[in-house]
Structure formats: C-alpha cells, structure tokens
Amino acid sequence: MPAHEESSNPLVRERAHLAASRAALRAMREDVQALDIRDVTANWVNAAVLQAQIDDRIKALADLSHTPLFFGRLDYLHVVGAEKAEGAEGERFYIGRRHVHDAHGDPMVIDWRAPVSQPFYQASRNNPLDVDRRRRFGYTGGELTAYEDEHLTDPAETEQTSKLLQAEIERPRVGPMRDIVATIQPEQDEIVRSGLGGSVCVQGGPGTGKTAVGLHRVAYLLYAHRDRLARTGTLVIGPNRSFLHYIEQVLPALGELEVRQATVEDLVTARVEVRGTDEAAAAVVKGDARMAEVLRRAIRSHVTPPAEPVVVVRGSRRWRVPAHEVAEMVDELLARDMRYGAAHEALPQRIAHAVLVRMEEAGEAPDDRVQNAVARNPAVKAAVKAVWPAVEPAKLVLRLLTDADFLAAHAEGILTGDEQKQILMARPVRSVKSAKWSAADAVLIDEAADLVARTHSLGHVVIDEAQDLSPMQYRAVGRRCSTGSATVLGDLAQGTTPWSTQSWEQALFHLGKADAVVEELTAGFRVPREVIAYASRLLPAISPGLAPVESVRETPGSLAVREVAAADDLDAAVVAACEESLRHEGSIGLIAADARIPALSAALAEAGHSVLSPGEETTAESRLTLVPASLAKGLEYDYVVLDEPAAVVDGEPDERTGLRRLYVALTRAVSGLVVLHAAPLPEQLG
Numbered sequence: 001m002p003a004h005e006e007s008s009n010p011l012v013r014e015r016a017h018l019a020a021s022r023a024a025l026r027a028m029r030e031d032v033q034a035l036d037i038r039d040v041t042a043n044w045v046n047a048a049v050l051q052a053q054i055d056d057r058i059k060a061l062a063d064l065s066h067t068p069l070f071f072g073r074l075d076y077l078h079v080v081g082a083e084k085a086e087g088a089e090g091e092r093f094y095i096g097r098r099h100v101h102d103a104h105g106d107p108m109v110i111d112w113r114a115p116v117s118q119p120f121y122q123a124s125r126n127n128p129l130d131v132d133r134r135r136r137f138g139y140t141g142g143e144l145t146a147y148e149d150e151h152l153t154d155p156a157e158t159e160q161t162s163k164l165l166q167a168e169i170e171r172p173r174v175g176p177m178r179d180i181v182a183t184i185q186p187e188q189d190e191i192v193r194s195g196l197g198g199s200v201c202v203q204g205g206p207g208t209g210k211t212a213v214g215l216h217r218v219a220y221l222l223y224a225h226r227d228r229l230a231r232t233g234t235l236v237i238g239p240n241r242s243f244l245h246y247i248e249q250v251l252p253a254l255g256e257l258e259v260r261q262a263t264v265e266d267l268v269t270a271r272v273e274v275r276g277t278d279e280a281a282a283a284v285v286k287g288d289a290r291m292a293e294v295l296r297r298a299i300r301s302h303v304t305p306p307a308e309p310v311v312v313v314r315g316s317r318r319w320r321v322p323a324h325e326v327a328e329m330v331d332e333l334l335a336r337d338m339r340y341g342a343a344h345e346a347l348p349q350r351i352a353h354a355v356l357v358r359m360e361e362a363g364e365a366p367d368d369r370v371q372n373a374v375a376r377n378p379a380v381k382a383a384v385k386a387v388w389p390a391v392e393p394a395k396l397v398l399r400l401l402t403d404a405d406f407l408a409a410h411a412e413g414i415l416t417g418d419e420q421k422q423i424l425m426a427r428p429v430r431s432v433k434s435a436k437w438s439a440a441d442a443v444l445i446d447e448a449a450d451l452v453a454r455t456h457s458l459g460h461v462v463i464d465e466a467q468d469l470s471p472m473q474y475r476a477v478g479r480r481c482s483t484g485s486a487t488v489l490g491d492l493a494q495g496t497t498p499w500s501t502q503s504w505e506q507a508l509f510h511l512g513k514a515d516a517v518v519e520e521l522t523a524g525f526r527v528p529r530e531v532i533a534y535a536s537r538l539l540p541a542i543s544p545g546l547a548p549v550e551s552v553r554e555t556p557g558s559l560a561v562r563e564v565a566a567a568d569d570l571d572a573a574v575v576a577a578c579e580e581s582l583r584h585e586g587s588i589g590l591i592a593a594d595a596r597i598p599a600l601s602a603a604l605a606e607a608g609h610s611v612l613s614p615g616e617e618t619t620a621e622s623r624l625t626l627v628p629a630s631l632a633k634g635l636e637y638d639y640v641v642l643d644e645p646a647a648v649v650d651g652e653p654d655e656r657t658g659l660r661r662l663y664v665a666l667t668r669a670v671s672g673l674v675v676l677h678a679a680p681l682p683e684q685l686g
Contacts, residue, residue, distance in 0.1 A: 014073075014137065015144050017094065021069050021108045025100045029061040060098070060255040067253055068142070070096030070109045071168075071182035072120050073135040077153065080116055080130075090132060095120045097181055098255045112181045113193075113223040121189040125159055128152035136182070138164045169525050169553070177247045177636075179254055180212040183525070191519055192216045196225045196460065199516035201488040201504050205549035206535070206667030207526030211634060214462045214489045215247065219254045221460055232459030232484060236261045237477060239465040242615030243634040247464075264473050265439050267480065268446035271394055276436030280498040280653050282422045286440035287470025287499045289510055290414050292447055297410040298400055299340050299451050302389055303330060310383045312355050312374055317362075319355045326351065330387060340391060341452040348375040348384050393448035394432040397441060401425050443472045446479075455479040465634055466490040466507065470499040474510035486513050493543035494633060496660045498653065524551035526636060528558035531673045534685070535666035541684045542660045560674045567678040570644065571603040577641045577674045578609065578624060584671070586638030587618045587625065591665045593647035594628040600643060601626055633664050640669035646679040659684060 037050050063069065076090040093110045095117045100109040110117050119129040131152050138146030148164045151157045168183050184192065191213050194200055200217075204210030218236065222229055236251075236259055238244040244261045251259050265274060278286065285291070306326040312319045329350040333343040352374035359366045374380060400407050402425050411420055429435045437445075449455070461481040463469070467490035469477070477486075488508065492501060501507045508516045524532055529551040536548040564573045574590065581588045590611070592600055604611055604626070611626040612618060614635060618625065627635065629648045642648075642665050649658030659682065666673065 010147065011144070014147060017108070018069060018144050020102075021094070021096075021100050022063055024102050024108050025061060025063050025069065025098075027103065028100065029058060029063075032057050032061065056257055059252075059257055064253060067097065067178075068137065068139045068144070068182075069100065070094040071137055071139075072096075073133075073137075074117070074120055074123075074131050075133040075135070077130050077132045090130075093117070097179070097253065111223065113220045118189070118193065121184050122186050123152055124186075125152055136162060136164045138167065166553070177211075177250055179250050180209060180216065181254070184216065185209075185523065185525070187519075187521065187523070188213050188216075192220050194517075196221050196228070196485055199486040199488070199508075199511075199513040201466075201490075201508055201513075201516045201518045202521060203491065203504060203518060204489070204521035205491055205493065205524065205532075205546075206664075207524035207532060207551065208521035208549060209525055210489045210491070210521055211247065211464055212250070213521070214464055214487050215250045216254075217487050218259055218460065218462055219251060219256050222256050222259070225459075229459045230258070232457070234259045234460045234462075235458050235480065236462045237267070237464065238263060239468060239633060240631060242613070242631050243465070245615035245617075246635055264469065264476060265442065268439075268442040268476055271445055271449065272432065272435075272437045272442055274437050274439050274442055276438045276441075278438045278440050279422070283438070283440045284470075284499050285415065285419045285423050286438075286444060287472045289471035289475065291444060291472055292475060294400070294407075294411045294414055295396070295444065295448050296451060298396055298406070299391055299448065300334070301410060302340075302391055303334065304387055305330065306383065306387050308383075310351055310379055312377050312379050314374070314377075319358050321351055321354045321358075325354060326383065326387065329354075333388075339450075339452060339454055342454075344384065344388050344390060347388050348380050351375070351380050351383065352377075391448075391452055392432075393445050393452055396448050397444045398429060398432055398435055400444075401441070402429055440470070440472070443470070443476050446476050447472060450479050455482070457481055457483040459484040460486070462487045462489065463511075464489045465494070467492050467495040467501045468497045468633075469501065469507070470497070471506075471510040474507055475512075478510065478512035482512060486511060486516070488513075488516065493539060493546050494660060494664050495543075496630075496633070496652070496657055496664065498657065500657075500660075520547070522547050522550055524549040525553065526670050527551055527667050528553050528555035528669070528671070528673075530555065530559040531669055532667060534559055534561075534673075535663055537686055538659050538663045538666075538682075538684050542656055542663055555671065558669070558672045560672075561681075562674065562676050564676055564678045570676065570678045571599060573676050574600060574641060574643050575603050575607045575609070577676060578604065579607075581639040581641060581672070581674065582624065584639055586671065587623050588639050588641070589625050589627050589632075589635065589637030589668055590641045590643065591627045591629055591632050591648075591668060592643035593651040594630050595651060596643055596647055597626060597628050627668075629661050629665050632668055636668050636670055638670050639672045640665075640674070642666065642673065642675045644677050644679060645675060645681055645685070646677065649682055 032054060035054055037047060072095040074093045078090050080091050093116055095112055096109040099111040101107050119131045123129040123131045123134060134150045134152060136148045137144055148162060165183055188209055191200060191202060202210045202213060218234055240263060248261060306323045309323050310321040310326060329347060333346060352371045355374045356366050356371050401423060404424055407420050458480055461477060463477055466488045495501055504518050508514050532549050532551045539546055539548055564570045578588060578590055609624060611624050612622055614625060614627050614631045645662050648662045648665055652658035652661050
C-alpha cells in the first residue's frame with residue numbers, strides 16, 4: 001500500500017479502511033463457508049478431516065466486535081525488500097491481530113507476527129528501521145476514535161510517551177485476560193520472536209507481562225512454524241483451573257485454536273485419581289529429584305538373573321539357550337539403560353534370535369516369521385516373565401510407599417531414615433484403586449511410567465508460575481518437551497509452595513533444558529508505581545538480591561492503607577471499600593486469607609452483593625470477585641481490596657511463604673489498591 005499523503009480528515013479515512021477491512025474479512029470467511037468438498041474427498045474419513053479443518057478456519061476468521069481488527073500502521077520510507085532508490089515511494093501497512101486481504105489478494109491488514117510488522121515494536125528514533133511514521137489507533141467500544149503519530153525520521157519532533165499506549169495498558173479489565181499485541185514492548189518482542197529451537201526462561205516481577213509474553217510467544221511460534229507444531233503439538237501449563245480459565249481467550253482472539261491448556265496435575269493423573277493430601281514435609285521429599293533414582297532402582301530390582309536355560313520345542317526338535325547366555329542378554333539390556341518396557345519387549349526377540357542361530361547352524365533356513373513365533377513360544381514367555389517381568393507403575397509406587405523394607409532397600413544412601421518415614425503411608429492400602437493418592441504421588445507414578453515407556457514429547461510447552469513446581473514436577477513437564485522446546489515463566493519472589501524454586505538454573509536442570517536462555521523483565525506496565533514500591537518492601541525478606549520492578553506508571557492516589565480500630569468492624573469496612581471501588585469502572589478483586597473467605601462472603605451477601613469465584617468471567621453487571629489468597633497468583637483486577645495482611649501471612653506454614661503470598665496479593669491491582677487491617681501490619685512493610 002503506497003504511503004501517499006493523508007486526506008484532509010485522517011480519522012475519516014482510517015475509519016473507511018477499518019470498514020473495508022471488516023468487509024474483506026467477512027468475504028474471506030464467506031469464501032471458506034461456501035467451499036463444496038463433495039467432489040474432492042475420496043471417502044467419509046477424508047471428508048470429515050477436511051470439514052474439521054474448514055470449521056477451524058471459519059472460527060479463526062471470526063470478526064470479534066470487541067477486538068479491533070488493526071491497532072497500528074507503519075509508513076515505510078521505501079518499498080519493503082526493494083533497493084532504496086532515491087525518491088522512491090514507500091509502503092504502508094496496517095498492523096493487526098490477523099492477516100486480511102481484499103478480493104485481489106492484496107493485504108489490507110498484516111498479521112502482527114509477520115516480519116514486516118516487527119518494526120512496529122522495535123523501531124525508534126535512534127534506529128527507525130526505515131519507518132517514517134508509526135501510527136497508533138485508539139478505540140472506544142469497538143469504534144476507531146483516535147490516532148497518534150510518531151515521525152521517527154523527523155529530527156524536529158521530540159520523543160513523547162504515547163498516550164494511546166498508556167490508555168491501552170490502563171484500559172479497565174472486564175472479562176478474561178486479553179492479548180497485548182497493541183502494547184508489546186521491545187524487550188518483550190525480542191522474547192516473543194525468539195526461535196523455536198531454543199528454550200527461554202523469563203524471570204519477571206508483577207506487572208511485567210511475562211504471562212502475556214509466554215502466550216504471544218506460542219502464537220508467534222505457531223505462525224512461524226505452523227506445519228511442524230501442527231504435527232508435534234503445543235501445550236500451556238498453568239498453576240490451577242482458575243488461572244487457565246482467566247487466560248483461555250487470549251490465543252483464540254489471535255486466531256490460534258489448537259493449543260491445549262492444562263495444569264501439571266492434569267498431565268499426571270491419567271492413571272490414578274488424586275483424593276488425598278500430603279503434609280508439607282512429605283510433599284517436599286516426594287517432590288525431590290532424588291526420588292527419580294529411588295524409582296529407577298526399584299524398577300530395575302525386578303530384573304532377576306536367569307537360573308535355568310530356555311528350552312524351546314518346535315516339532316521334534318528342542319533348542320536350548322543356556323542361562324549364562326540369557327544373562328549376557330540381560331546385562332547388555334541393563335547396560336544400554338533402555339526404558340524398562342522396551343527392554344521387556346526386546347528380550348524375547350533376543351532369545352528367539354539365539355534360537356534361530358542354532359537352527360541355521362543345524363542347516364535350517366528360518367525367516368523373520370519363525371523368529372516372531374519363537375519369541376511368542378510359552379517357554380520364552382515364561383523365561384521373560386521370570387527374568388524381566390512387566391511392571392505396573394502405580395503398583396510399584398504403592399509398594400514403595402507402604403512397604404518400609406522395600407523403600408529402605410532402594411532409598412539407601414539417597415533418603416535418610418526420617419525422610420523415608422515421612423513418605424510412608426500411615427495406613428495399610430489394599431489396592432491401587434483404594435489408595436488416597438496425593439498430587440505428589442501422581443507425579444511419582446508418572447515418573448515410574450516414563451521409566452517403563454517413554455512419554456510422548458510435544459513441540460513446545462509453556463509453563464507459567466513455574467517457580468511453584470517441585471523438581472519432580474519439572475521432570476514431568478520436561479518429559480513432555482524432551483525433543484521440543486520450552487518457555488518457562490515465573491517470579492522467584494512469588495514462590496509460595498514449600499518446594500518452590502530457589503534458582504532458575506536448578507529448575508532448568510530438572511526440566512532438562514539447562515541450556516535455556518534466562519531473560520529478566522524488570523519494567524512494570526500493569527501495577528502502579530506506588531503499589532509495586534509498597535509491595536517491594538517485602539523483597540529483602542522473601543527473595544534477597546532480586547531486582548524490584550520499576551513501574552512505568554505513576555498513578556497518584558493508587559494506594560491506600562487503612563487501619564480499622566476494632567477487629568469486629570473489619571468486615572463492614574471491607575464491604576464499604578468494595579462498594580467504593582465499584583464506583584470505578586472495571587473489575588474488582590477482594591483478596592483475603594483463605595480462612596477469612598466464609599465471613600467476608602456472608603458480609604457481602606448481607607449487604608446485597610453477589611460475588612464471582614476466581615477465574616469466572618466478569619461482566620458489566622457482575623464485577624466483584626472474592627479471591628482466596630491461595631488462588632490470587634496470575635490474576636489481575638482494576639481495583640483490589642486486600643483484607644488483613646497479617647492473616648494472609650499467618651495462613652501459611654512459615655513466615656517467608658506467608659510474606660510471599662502477601663507479595664502476590666499486594667500486586668494484583670492495575671489501577672488502585674486498598675489495604676485494610678485491624679491487626680498490626682507485618683513489620684517488613686514498615
């Protein structure tokens with residue numbers, strides 16, 4: 001598109017382009033809907049597959065009324081990709097969430113992930129990247145209402161903070177998490193566009209956009225490597241269902257419909273149901289990477305040296321494989337450190353091959369069918385069952401957790417006696433089905449299952465709030481991207497599990513991605529400066545040495561800390577603060593210690609307020625969410641009321657974990673935070 005002179009009313013012209021682009025997108029969708037596949041499919045299976053692909057394409061071409069079709073424009077000095085001839089007219093591109101072309105195939109909107117779009121995020125006065133003008137658009141209720149220009153090559157124009165960019169960052173949040181394609185910053189864009197081959201770890205404090213960066217990285221990789229990832233698959237892992245529900249619309253809004261989302265527990269509970277819980281000390285031991293070696297020893301202990309030769313009868317002939325020869329086969333398989341199940345399948349073929357060698361030496365001419373038949377011979381099956389029996393992962397873990405002698409034999413030199421006692425089940429268990437498995441037990445079973453048979457690997461996995469994973473959970477995730485890559489997102493200061501990550505180097509080692517690049521985001525775009533500065537008073541106690549977030553948003557009056565004279569008046573004060581916050585536009589989150597949730601729920605109900613649960617979608621009519629502190633991580637609200645910080649701290653097993661939980665709660669606000677307390681504030685807050 002030539003970058004010719006603007007009309008006398010640029011806003012009218014831009015609105016006309018928006019209308020034409022929407023019409024073009026509608027035509028693209030109608031073209032797909034009109035496809036007739038009856039004459040191009042050989043059978044009903046092909047027809048079903050093709051129809052599913054068409055249906056996905058129709059969904060991807062949906063025009064979402066609440067989502068602007070384009071948010072920016074680039075006017076290049078020259079034709080992109082051509083020689084920069086003197087006086088040559090440049091090109092103009094509109095940057096949006098998806099590609100749109102007209103009836104002739106000419107682009108009307110360029111996908112934000114395309115190379116030609118990258119200067120929208122990276123160009124600056126110091127390095128304009130051949131961009132003469134960058135234009136940002138402002139929308140109100142889906143209507144284009146404003147624009148803002150930066151002339152990157154005009155030395156007379158002074159650099160200013162974009163008001164539209166600031167307004168987009170601060171736009172009230174009603175509904176699920178939304179994409180940030182209009183506001184991606186240069187340091188975020190570099191992470192988003194990093195290659196598929198390497199893994200990336202993003203350390204980012206509250207409000208730095210690490211979750212959004214991770215999701216947009218998935219969208220970018222699907223754009224740049226669609227064929228490969230279509231075969232291998234992608235996965236986003238979040239800490240809980242509430243969080244996944246909150247983020248689930250980001251990728252569909254960008255036209256990506258095929259990315260699976262799950263928790264770690266979802267991944268590891270295919271074999272058993274989690275119905276129990278562990279004491280913190282037991283969970284820490286079960287989550288320790290040393291348990292992998294205990295499990296490996298326990299599985300390999302099932303291999304028994306052969307005591308008898310294998311005698312195969314075929315017709316009138318008897319073929320004998322001595323015990324020492326079978327032992328050599330077993331030793332070779334053990335030395336190769338194969339998956340236990342793969343070796344179990346290989347051993348009968350090795351024995352059968354030895355029989356075939358003897359047949360050939362006797363003048364027979366057996367083929368592969370004979371070898372397979374020998375491998376299925378009852379004598380061979382019996383020998384393999386005795387020497388290398390099949391192992392069921394859940395039964396193995398159950399025996400380790402209920403048989404003290406069996407555990408001691410395989411944990412010797414790895415776990416102390418006290419650690420072994422901590423993980424043994426208190427009561428006898430009859431069967432795998434009757435056991436009350438914990439989440440940590442399910443991870444152990446998943447590890448054992450991988451020792452038996454290799455876990456399928458995906459092309460790319462994103463792990464959010466990764467600082468809360470145990471080493472064994474990292475191993476469970478790493479198995480699912482062993483031949484692919486990973487994006488690890490987290491904040492060491494927000495680790496609130498007893499086994500939380502102490503360093504990203506350790507975490508990446510357990511994940512199997514020790515060569516991952518660690519990036520740190522320290523510029524905050526969501527949390528106001530006053531709020532993040534207040535919360536950062538906790539950093540020396542919860543994560544010494546970690547750099548505090550430097551917020552780019554100064555919002556006077558965004559923080560209020562109020563003491564309530566009497567504890568009996570706290571509930572009423574909290575309700576009043578919620579009502580005060582509801583006078584503002586946007587979402588409201590009332591965050592409190594888990595133990596305080598019933599009392600506050602009752603107080604709000606008595607005052608006539610209905611509340612949402614974490615992750616439930618806010619609407620214009622229902623904007624108040626009651627959030628247990630344990631579920632606040634990863635969520636954000638325009639205005640937050642925080643109830644009794646001391647109770648949040650006291651709700652955790654130790655002070656550091658409690659202060660970390662408080663740090664999370666203090667940093668959920670986008671526009672304003674009110675802290676209410678009757679008990680003294682933690683001394684670390686000053």
